Amino acid sequence: MNLQLLLNWRLHLAVILTSMLSEYIGIIRIPMGPGTLLLLPLLYAFVIGVLFNPHLFKVMGKVIPQPVSQAAGPLILIAILPFIAKFGSTIGPAIEQIVAAGPALILQELGNLGTMIIALPFAVLVLKMGREAIGATYSIAREPNIAIISDRYGLRSPEGIGIMGVYVVGTMFGTLYFALMAGYIASLDILDVRALAMACGVGSGSMVAACSAALAEAVPSARDELLAFAGASNLLTYATGLYISLFVALPVTEWMYKRLARRSSPEVRHEG
């Protein structure tokens, strides 16, 4: 971490102005089919940030020098922490409701297996991916999951490339995607919003943030309860998620991959 680059005043001033402008635009609701798409200020902030990114548009190097942008990666990890603290503060006051929902919160981790049921067949049968598909679809590709893959296959293996790809996509778009998806599914009114809040907890810090914020906007009356459930679920994910992905998800993915690859073309098999 290069302190001089990280404390560059232009970078932080740009962020402050971007955030204030985004907040000023506020939440926009777009009716879409049976549901509503929620556009949150964080979406505009991301888009404006990308537009000012000197790696995408060389001209922007005059506003924010390239090395500053290059070095700014660790800022995201740090900037999310105050938010996590704000988030935790919704759990404490709601502790009784959370304890009452305990079993649902713990078993809900198993829902992570939904990942491979949808994504793995698509990756192998439609996109004709090789063993990258295992790394890409066995989990939601957070850091503990990367550690497991790196331990078992190495990160330069096909499995490693698969998980790193999903990790990078998650870092770039995961937050936005979770916010859009959660808000939309909540507006369909099929599943209990508290269940959706728990499902938000499967993501990384910023995904959980955006996801539960979108839910809270969709159902403002249950705001505090929803935030508390999402936060509790995320905390449990850290405790149990690693074991479920190591002992259940990865073996099941391997097994399913072998079955699917046999049905796919032989050309795919030699790639793996």
Place this chain on the structure above:
Amino acid sequence: MKANETTVDHFDTDSLKELRPENQLPKTVLILAVVCVAAWFSNTVNGAPLLEALPGMLILYVMVVIGLVVGRLCPFYLPSVAWVSLISIIATLPSFPGSEWIVAQLAEVNFLAVVTPVLAYAGLALTGREFTMFRQTGWKLVLVALLVFTGTFVGSAIVAHLLL
């Protein structure tokens, strides 16, 4: 696959470890103060004016610092995110002394306003590596990644829905 390989190459567990905020405590604490200021300003639009939100922002700052220190001193590894949220939960439990005052101060800080700057940093911090990855073979992985997120979210929501 070649093109993809070069983009992922230098991404190894060591560099992930080095990025963990609790491993560079003095720098992190300083940078944390700067990003808190960004959140503090972001909060003025839909949250509260600077002075009213000051105690709340300071509480958040202190909670994060405590979380990072505990994470640093703890003999086993848990992500700093988990520690920070644990500290914050404990401090706001109804039985914790002064928790009512803490919760009241934090109410001045808008939930969404604190995330907005994070995404602005994220947009500004994307590097050539990520942009290149998407121009090349990345589209398959993007599609798969979005399915992974959808599958996990819907899967967990269905299990939770049935159990509630």
